[in-house]
Amino acid sequence: MRYAETGVNLEVDLSRGSVERVKTDPELTRLHLGGQGTAAKILWDRVPPEVDPLDPENLLIFSTGLLHSTLVPGANRTAVDTFSPQTGRYSHSLFGGFFGPEMKYAGYDKFIFCGKADDLVYVWVNNDKVEIRDAGHLRGKGAQETALILKEEVGDPHAQVASIGLAGENRVYLASIEHANSSASRGVGVVMGDKRIKAIIVRGTKDVNVAQPKELAEIGIPMYKEMYDNKECGDSMAHGEGDEFHVDNFAWGNARARRKNFFSKEMEEEWVSLEDRLRMRWTGCHNCPKDCHQAIKYPGRMPYFQKCYSKLTYAMGAFGDLDFDYNIIGITQEYGMDAYSTPQVIAFAIELYEAGILTDKELPDFPLFDREDSDGIKVNESRFFYLVEKIARREGIGDILANGVYAAARQIGNGAEEYDHNTIKKFEQVPIKLNYVNYPYFLMYATGEKMNITQIEGSFPQAPIADKAEREEFVRNWDAAPERFKKWFLAWEPRQNPSLEASVHICDWNEAMHYIDDAIGTCAFLSSFRGQFGGRPPYHIYNLPAFITRASGIELDSDELWEVSRRNRNLVRALNIRRGLRRADEKPPADHWKKREPENEQKLLDMYYEFKGWNNDGIPTRETLDRLGLDYVSEDFIQRGILVEGEDDLS
Amino acid sequence: MVTVEDCSKKRIVKEIKVDLDKCIGCRACEMACSGFHAVPKFSSTNPARSRIRVIVEDRKDVYVPVRAGDYTPAECNGRNTYVINGKEYSECSFCTASCPARDLFKAPDSGLPLRCDMCADDPTLPVPMCVQVCRSDTLTYVEREEESREEVTYDEVESGLESLANRYGIDKVADLVARISRTKS
Ligand code: SF4
Ligand code: SF4
Numbered sequence: 094m095r096y097a098e099t100g101v102n103l104e105v106d107l108s109r110g111s112v113e114r115v116k117t118d119p120e121l122t123r124l125h126l127g128g129q130g131t132a133a134k135i136l137w138d139r140v141p142p143e144v145d146p147l148d149p150e151n152l153l154i155f156s157t158g159l160l161h162s163t164l165v166p167g168a169n170r171t172a173v174d175t176f177s178p179q180t181g182r183y184s185h186s187l188f189g190g191f192f193g194p195e196m197k198y199a200g201y202d203k204f205i206f207c208g209k210a211d212d213l214v215y216v217w218v219n220n221d222k223v224e225i226r227d228a229g230h231l232r233g234k235g236a237q238e239t240a241l242i243l244k245e246e247v248g249d250p251h252a253q254v255a256s257i258g259l260a261g262e263n264r265v266y267l268a269s270i271e272h273a274n275s276s277a278s279r280g281v282g283v284v285m286g287d288k289r290i291k292a293i294i295v296r297g298t299k300d301v302n303v304a305q306p307k308e309l310a311e312i313g314i315p316m317y318k319e320m321y322d323n324k325e326c327g328d329s330m331a332h333g334e335g336d337e338f339h340v341d342n343f344a345w346g347n348a349r350a351r352r353k354n355f356f357s358k359e360m361e362e363e364w365v366s367l368e369d370r371l372r373m374r375w376t377g378c379h380n381c382p383k384d385c386h387q388a389i390k391y392p393g394r395m396p397y398f399q400k401c402y403s404k405l406t407y408a409m410g411a412f413g414d415l416d417f418d419y420n421i422i423g424i425t426q427e428y429g430m431d432a433y434s435t436p437q438v439i440a441f442a443i444e445l446y447e448a449g450i451l452t453d454k455e456l457p458d459f460p461l462f463d464r465e466d467s468d469g470i471k472v473n474e475s476r477f478f479y480l481v482e483k484i485a486r487r488e489g490i491g492d493i494l495a496n497g498v499y500a501a502a503r504q505i506g507n508g509a510e511e512y513d514h515n516t517i518k519k520f521e522q523v524p525i526k527l528n529y530v531n532y533p534y535f536l537m538y539a540t541g542e543k544m545n546i547t548q549i550e551g552s553f554p555q556a557p558i559a560d561k562a563e564r565e566e567f568v569r570n571w572d573a574a575p576e577r578f579k580k581w582f583l584a585w586e587p588r589q590n591p592s593l594e595a596s597v598h599i600c601d602w603n604e605a606m607h608y609i610d611d612a613i614g615t616c617a618f619l620s621s622f623r624g625q626f627g628g629r630p631p632y633h634i635y636n637l638p639a640f641i642t643r644a645s646g647i648e649l650d651s652d653e654l655w656e657v658s659r660r661n662r663n664l665v666r667a668l669n670i671r672r673g674l675r676r677a678d679e680k681p682p683a684d685h686w687k688k689r690e691p692e693n694e695q696k697l698l699d700m701y702y703e704f705k706g707w708n709n710d711g712i713p714t715r716e717t718l719d720r721l722g723l724d725y726v727s728e729d730f731i732q733r734g735i736l737v738e739g740e741d742d743l744s
Numbered sequence: 745m746v747t748v749e750d751c752s753k754k755r756i757v758k759e760i761k762v763d764l765d766k767c768i769g770c771r772a773c774e775m776a777c778s779g780f781h782a783v784p785k786f787s788s789t790n791p792a793r794s795r796i797r798v799i800v801e802d803r804k805d806v807y808v809p810v811r812a813g814d815y816t817p818a819e820c821n822g823r824n825t826y827v828i829n830g831k832e833y834s835e836c837s838f839c840t841a842s843c844p845a846r847d848l849f850k851a852p853d854s855g856l857p858l859r860c861d862m863c864a865d866d867p868t869l870p871v872p873m874c875v876q877v878c879r880s881d882t883l884t885y886v887e888r889e890e891e892s893r894e895e896v897t898y899d900e901v902e903s904g905l906e907s908l909a910n911r912y913g914i915d916k917v918a919d920l921v922a923r924i925s926r927t928k929s
C-alpha cells in the first residue's frame with residue numbers, strides 16, 4: 094500500500110481529449126518526496142528546453158504535497174509548475190485552501206495537463222470519473238463566478254474549483270489561478286489559459302492512508318493547539334500589524350519612493366474601522382487552525398478573500414488609499430490577476446505616460462490623476478481602473494503591458510527600458526528599496542528561482558536583536574535552528590551584515606526550508622517563512638522528519654531531509670540552466686540598495702556557488718549532480734555542452 | 745445529543761455547542777473525526793467518512809458544522825429557508841439526517857449511514873475529537889445532568905439495518921440476518 098500519497102497521477106491530454114490514470118514510481122517519492130520535487134522531475138523528463146512555454150508540449154502540473162490529506166495540520170499548499178512565457182523559464186507557484194487535499198481524496202497526487210484544447214473547456218474530476226467538458230458558457234466569467242456555476246452544474250457543494258478569469262483566458266502573463274481563499278500566480282495562469290482550461294473541478298471521497306497511525310496522531314493532534322497558541326506563525330501581518338511595516342518600508346508607485354513615517358495613528362484607526370466594516374469573517378485553509386484570510390464584501394463586488402500584503406499593493410502602486418485597494422481587488426480577483434505584479438505593471442505604465450513615452454494616442458481617454466494626497470503626490474486610482482480593463486482584455490496598450498514590465502519596456506522602447514528597474518530575471522519583484530546592501534538578501538535575490546523573495550527568505554531573522562541578554566534568550570529557545578546559526582546570530586550586531594560565510598549559510602537554510610515545504614505541502618506561514626519573525630515556526634528541520642516518516646513510511650532524519658531539498662533545489666536549477674540561466678542573470682535590481690559593495694557581492698556569489706557545488710557560472714557540477722542521484726542531468730548537460738567532461742569549472 | 749445509560753433517574757447529556765460566527769472553515773473537525781473512526785484508529789482520513797461535515801458557501805459567508813444524526817428513509821416534504829442576520833441558510837444546512845436528498849453522512853463505498861457516536865471509546869475521551877481540534881472554539885463540549893425521561897434511541901446497528909431494509913426490502917434483510925445467525929451460532 095502507498096502511504097500519504099495515492100501513487101497515481103492523472104494525465105490529461107487536451108489536444109487528444111484523453112485522460113489516463115498513471116501509477117507512479119515510489120522510488121521517486123523517496124528521492125523527491127512529492128509536490129514541487131516530483132513535478133520538477135516530470136518537467137525535466139518531458140519538457141525539453143526547445144519547447145516554448147506556449148507550445149502544446151509544455152506541461153501544467155498541479156501537485157499535492159506528500160502530507161496533504163493526512164492529519165498533519167496545515168499541509169494544504171498545492172504547487173503549480175510549468176514554464177512561463179514571461180520569463181521563458183521554470184515557473185512555480187503555490188496556493189492554499191482545499192484543492193490539493195480534495196485531489197488526493199479523489200485518488201491523485203498530481204494532475205498533469207499537456208496539449209491544448211480547441212476551445213475553452215473545464216475538467217471535472219469525480220473520483221475515478223474524469224470528463225473534459227465544454228466551457229463555452231463560462232467564457233468571460235469571473236474566476237469565482239465560475240466556481241459557483243460549476244458547483245451548481247455538477248451538483249456537488251463539496252467539490253473544489255481552481256479557475257481562471259478573463260486575464261487567463263486572454264493569455265495575460267500576469268494571470269493567476271484562483272481557488273477558494275487563495276491564488277497561484279507568476280506564470281501559471283497564462284499557461285492554464287493557453288491550454289484553454291477555464292477551470293478544474295474536483296471531488297474525492299477516498300481514504301488517504303498513513304503508515305504509522307498511532308504515532309502520527311500522537312504528534313499531529315497536539316499541533317492544532319500548538320499552532321493556534323503560537324502567535325509567531327500564520328499570517329499575523331494580515332491581522333493589522335503588517336500595515337505600518339508595509340506602508341513605511343515598501344516603495345510606492347513604480348517601486349520608487351519609500352515614505353518613512355507616513356503611517357499614522359489616524360490612518361490606523363481609519364483602516365481598522367474600514368476593514369471591520371468590509372470583513373465578513375476570518376477564515377483558514379484546509380486542516381489549519383490559523384485564520385489568515387479575510388472574507389471581504391465590498392459594495393458592488395463579488396465577495397472575495399484577501400490575504401497578506403495584497404491589500405496594499407494596489408494602493409501603494411497608485412499612491413491611493415486602502416478603500417481603493419479593497420475596491421479594485423474585487424475586480425482583479427474576478428479577472429484573475431496577480432496582486433503583486435499587476436500593480437507594478439500599471440504603475441510602470443503611468444510613469445511612462447508622465448514621462449511622455451506613452452501618450453494619449455496609446456492611452457485614449459486616459460483619466461486625469463484623482464487628487465493630490467497630503468504630501469502633494471498625484472493619486473492614480475482611476476488610471477489603475479482604466480489600465481486593469483485594458484490589460485485583462487489585452488486591448489490596445491494593454492496587449493503589450495500584459496506581457497509584464499520587462500517585455501513591455503522593450504516593446505515600447507523609446508527609453509521605456511529605463512523604467513524597468515525592479516525586475517529580476519524578467520519578473521516583477523516586491524517593491525522594496527533600501528539603503529545598504531544586505532548580504533543574505535543579495536544572495537537570495539540573485540540566486541533564487543522562486544521569483545518572489547517571500548518564497549525564498551524566512552528562517553533566519555531579518556534583523557538582529559540589539560540587547561545582548563534578549564539575544565541570548567532568543568537563541569536558547571531557538572529549536573528550529575541548526576547550531577551554526579545560533580553562533581552567527583549571537584555575533585550579529587545592529588547595522589552590520591552577518592559575515593560572508595554566515596550569509597552563504599543563511600541563504601542556503603532559508604531556501605532549503607521552502608524546498609521542503611513545497612514538496613510536502615506544509616504552509617510557509619507555519620514553517621519556512623515564519624522563523625524570520627520570532628524564531629518559533631511550528632515546523633522545522635528537526636521535527637518534520639517524524640511527520641514525514643509516520644505519515645508516509647519513508648524513513649529519514651534531518652540530514653536526509655535536507656539532502657532531499659538539495660536534490661530538488663538542484664533539479665529546479667537544472668531546468669533553468671538548460672534554458673540558459675547563467676551567472677550574468679543573477680543580480681538584484683541595480684537600485685535595490687543605494688549603497689552597494691560590488692566586490693563583496695561577487696565574492697558572495699563565488700562563495701555561494703562553491704558551497705552549493707556549482708561552478709563559477711552557477712551550473713551544478715557533475716560531481717554535485719551525481720552525488721544527488723541526478724546523473725541523468727549531468728549526462729544531459731555534457732551532451733548539450735553545458736558542462737564539459739573533466740572540466741567542472743568551465744561551461 | 746446522545747444519551748448515556750445511567751442507573752439513577754439522572755442522566756448525563758453530552759452536548760456540543762456550535763458557535764457559527766467563530767467557524768474559520770478549516771475542516772479540521774472532519775479530519776479528526778474520520779481519523780478517529782478509521783480502523784485501525786487514525787490509519788486513514790477521509791472527510792466523506794466524517795460524522796461531522798462543515799457546510800460551506802464561502803461567498804455567502806455560510807459556515808455550518810453539522811454532526812450526523814439519524815438515518816431517514818425519505819427526504820423532507822419541502823424545505824424552509826432561514827434568514828439569520830441577513831444571511832440565507834437552507835434548512836438542510838442545519839439538518840443532521842443521513843437522507844436520500846444528499847450524499848452527506850453516508851459511507852462512500854457502502855452507502856451505509858454514518859452517525860455521530862460522540863467518539864464512544866474505551867476509555868471515554870474527555871472531549872470528543874472534533875472539539876479537541878477546533879481551536880477557534882466554534883465547537884465546545886459540555887456535559888450536564890438532566891432528569892431522565894423515557895426515550896427511544898437508535899443505535900448505529902439499528903439505523904444501518906433500517907437503511908438496508910429500505911434499500912433491499914425487509915424480506916431480503918431478514919433472510920440475510922437468519923442466514924448469518926445460522927452460520928455464526
Ligand atoms: S497558516 Fe494561514 S495561510 Fe497557512 S494554511 Fe494556515 S490559514 Fe492557510
Ligand atoms: S474545526 Fe471548528 S473552525 Fe474548523 S471547520 Fe470545524 S467547526 Fe469550523
Ligand code: SF4
Binds near residue numbers: 776795811861862863
Ligand atoms: S463527537 Fe466524535 S463522532 Fe461525533 S462528530 Fe465529533 S468527532 Fe465525530
